[in-house]
Each structure stands twice: as C-alpha cells, then as structure tokens.
Amino acid sequence: MGGDGQVAAGCPASCTARCDGHPGGGRRRGSGRTVANPERNGLRAVAEPAASRTVLAVGALWLVVALLAARQAAAVLQLPPRRRLADLETWLGENGVLRAGQPLYGDGAFTGPSFTGTPFAGLVLKPFTRAAEQALGVGWTFGTLLLVVATGLVTARLLPGPLSRRAALFAAPAALVLLVVSVPVRNTFTLGQTSVLPVLLVLTAFLPRCSARASGALIGTAAALQPAVLLFAVLLWAAGRRRAAVTAAGTFAACSALAWAASPDDSWTYWLRHAAGAGLGGPPDSPANQSLHGLLLRLGAQGPLEIALFLVLAAAVAVAGLRRAARY
Numbered sequence: 001m002g003g004d005g006q007v008a009a010g011c012p013a014s015c016t017a018r019c020d021g022h023p024g025g026g027r028r029r030g031s032g033r034t035v036a037n038p039e040r041n042g043l044r045a046v047a048e049p050a051a052s053r054t055v056l057a058v059g060a061l062w063l064v065v066a067l068l069a070a071r072q073a074a075a076v077l078q079l080p081p082r083r084r085l086a087d088l089e090t091w092l093g094e095n096g097v098l099r100a101g102q103p104l105y106g107d108g109a110f111t112g113p114s115f116t117g118t119p120f121a122g123l124v125l126k127p128f129t130r131a132a133e134q135a136l137g138v139g140w141t142f143g144t145l146l147l148v149v150a151t152g153l154v155t156a157r158l159l160p161g162p163l164s165r166r167a168a169l170f171a172a173p174a175a176l177v178l179l180v181v182s183v184p185v186r187n188t189f190t191l192g193q194t195s196v197l198p199v200l201l202v203l204t205a206f207l208p209r210c211s212a213r214a215s216g217a218l219i220g221t222a223a224a225l226q227p228a229v230l231l232f233a234v235l236l237w238a239a240g241r242r243r244a245a246v247t248a249a250g251t252f253a254a255c256s257a258l259a260w261a262a263s264p265d266d267s268w269t270y271w272l273r274h275a276a277g278a279g280l281g282g283p284p285d286s287p288a289n290q291s292l293h294g295l296l297l298r299l300g301a302q303g304p305l306e307i308a309l310f311l312v313l314a315a316a317v318a319v320a321g322l323r324r325a326a327r328y
Contacts, residue, residue, distance in 0.1 A: 054166055054169065057170075058169045058170060058173065061170065061173040061174065061177065062173045064173070064177060065173050065176045065177055065180070068177065068180045068181065069145055069148075069149075069176075069180060072145070072180060072186065072189050073141050073142065073145055073189070075189075075190075076141050076189050076190060077137070077138065077141060103265060103266060103269070104119065104122050104263065104266040104269070104270070105266060105269045105270060105273075105274065105280065115280075116280040117194065117225065118224060118225060118226070118227065118256075118259065118270060119256070119259035119260065119262075119263050119266045119267040119270050119271075120224040120225060120255045120256060120258065120259035121194060121224075121225050122259070122263065122266065123258065123259045123262050123263065124225070125194070137192075140192055141189065144188060144189055144192075144196060145189075147196045147197060147200055148176070148179055148180065148185060148188075148196055149176065150200055151179060151196060151199055151200045151203060152172055152173075152175040152176035152179050153172050153175075153176075154200065154203045154204055154207065155175045155179075155203060156168075156171035156172035156174075156175050157207065158203060158206060158207065159171055160328065183287060183290065184290055194225065195226065197222075197225060198222035198223075198225045198226040198229050199222075199229075201218045201219070201221055201222035201225075202218065202219055202222050202229050202232050204218055205218035205219045205222075205232070205244075212241060212243045212244040212247065213243070213244070213247055215236065215241070215244040215247070215248070216233075216236070216243070216244040216245065216246065216247025216248040216249075216250070216251060217247060217248075217251045219232050219233055219236070219244075219248040219251075219252075220233070220247065220248040220249065220250065220251025220252040220253075220254075220255065221251055221252075221255060223248065223251075223252040224251070224252050224255035224256055224259070227276045230248075230249075230252060231318065231322075232248070233245050233248035233249055233252070234322060235322055235325050235326060236248060238322050238323075238325075238326040239325070239326045256271075284297055285297035285298050292310060292313055292314055292317065293306075293310050296309055296310055296313075
C-alpha cells in the first residue's frame with residue numbers, strides 16, 4: 001500500500017516502535033490488547049504486602065493499648081475499698097474533707113493525706129460528694145481512662161509534620177502505650193487524682209483550629225487546677241499570641257477569685273501559707289514526684305544547696321523550653 005503501509009493499527013510510523021516494543025506498554029499491532037507494565041506490577045506486588053504488615057502492626061499495637069488499659073482499670077477496681085482510689089476517698093469519702101465540710105488543708109477527722117489540689121479544684125469536686133461510693137469509684141476510673149485516651153490522641157495530633165502515613169498510623173497507639181505505663185498516669189489511676197485533666201486542657205489549647213479565646217480559656221482553667229501550667233500563658237505571649245495569653249491570665253484569675261469567694265480561708269492557706277500548694281501531698285522525694293525538685297532530692301541534694309540548684313536549673317529549663325516552643 002506504499003506509504004500507507006507505515007501506519008499500523010492506527011499508529012503513525014514515527015511511533016510504531018513505541019507501540020510495538022516499548023516495555024512501558026501500549027497496544028500490540030493489530031491485537032487491541034494492552035501490554036502489562038512489569039515494573040508497575042512489581043512495585044504494586046511489593047507495596048501491598050508492606051501495607052498489610054503495617055495494618056497488622058498498628059492493629060497489634062492498638063490491642064496492646066486495650067490490654068494495658070483493661071489491666072490498669074481491673075487493678076484499681078479489684079483493690080479493697082479502703083485501698084482503692086486513696087486520694088479520692090480522702091477527699092470525697094464518708095469522712096472526706098470535702099464531704100465533712102472541714103478546712104481543705106487542715107487536720108480533719110479522717111486518715112491519709114490531706115487535700116492537695118487548688119481551692120478551685122475543691123470547688124469543682126464538691127458536687128461529686130453526693131455520688132454513691134461504688135458508682136463514683138467505677139465512674140472515676142473509666143472517666144480517667146477516657147481522659148488518658150483523649151490525651152494520647154491529641155498528643156499524636158500535635159506531632160510536628162509532615163508525617164508519613166505509616167508514622168501517623170503508629171503515633172496515637174504508641175503515645176497511649178507510653179502514657180499508660182508511665183508512673184504519673186498509673187498513680188493517677190491508683191490514687192484517683194485529677195492531674196490528667198489540666199494536661200489535656202493545655203494540649204487541646206494548642207490544636208491548630210483552636211481560636212485565641214478558646215486557647216486562653218483552656219489554659220487559664222488548667223492553671224486554676226494546676227498552677228504550674230500557667231507557664232503556658234507565658235508561652236502564648238512569647239509566641240506572639242497576646243490575646244490568648246491575656247485570656248488565659250484572665251480566666252485563671254476569674255476561676256481563682258470564684259474559689260476564693262466560696263472558700264476564703266482555704267484559698268488563703270493554699271496561696272499564701274503554702275505558697276501555691278508547696279509542702280502539700282506526699283514526700284517530695286517520692287518516685288511519683290517527677291519534677292526537677294523531686295529528682296534533686298532523690299539524688300541526695302538537700303537544704304540551701306538543693307534550693308539553689310533547683311532555682312538555677314528550673315530557670316534554665318524554662319527559658320530554653322519557652323524559646324524552643326515559641327519557635328515551634
């Protein structure tokens with residue numbers, strides 16, 4: 001057919017070689033069938049087992065989280081009533097300081113440690129004194145478990161990106177495993193403390209879609225429960241989020257003023273006599289005290305030397321942490 005013979009199966013002569021023999025595929029001359037791409041198929045064959053292994057590994061890690069959480073809840077609920085949730089019993093039990101209407105930080109008609117939270121925390125916990133003891137213990141344990149799960153999920157959400165899909169899948173269960181096995185969280189379960197809630201409030205305040213007003217309100221409320229986290233209001237200011245920082249300070253002041261109006265004597269004792277709760281609670285050198293002060297005491301530092309070391313190291317850690325966090 002002359003020049004027409006150079007056209008085969010609708011393909012010009014200039015591309016006949018690509019259509020007939022290119023390893024990337026195309027159509028065979030006159031066949032109408034697509035040639036398989038061995039390179040692409042090979043990549044798919046490698047990727048699919050890898051994805052399956054990732055899914056299995058993530059599922060196994062979530063199973064570990066579930067087992068650890070169930071074990072922790074069972075360990076608490078199986079304890080005798082007098083040993084279960086010791087701090088909660090001291091605060092809300094039959095002779096608890098909140099139920100009996102005694103001074104929060106004085107000697108009451110009960111055994112065990114006195115109330116160690118802020119006056120605002122006492123005000124928040126007061127309504128729980130009406131709950132039945134057994135129902136309160138179960139509800140408190142599972143409520144704490146939900147707070148820990150939420151803390152792990154928010155922590156994973158706040159990891160600096162960009163994260164690979166694999167890392168994002170592992171982030172939440174890995175964070176939860178570390179939380180559940182940590183000493184502070186285990187003590188929170190065993191003693192019935194409220195220390196997880198301020199941490200969750202602060203983390204939520206730094207979620208990307210959290211407004212300035214909401215961030216400030218969350219951090220201010222957390223600081224009213226745990227004054228140490230007021231440092232995050234300073235972080236907001238250093239990061240240029242001045243409105244959120246002012247809101248945090250205002251919320252903290254409002255919550256503390258509300259507690260002062262409800263319990264003036266207890267507020268005076270906590271903020272002035274105990275300098276924001278210093279000296280309340282268990283032995284400061286206990287392993288449960290994960291602060292820098294507790295670490296120095298466990299290392300053997302005491303007296304004025306320990307105080308000087310603590311002030312210097314605490315200032316250095318605070319400045320370095322704030323500068324780094326503000327850049328982040």
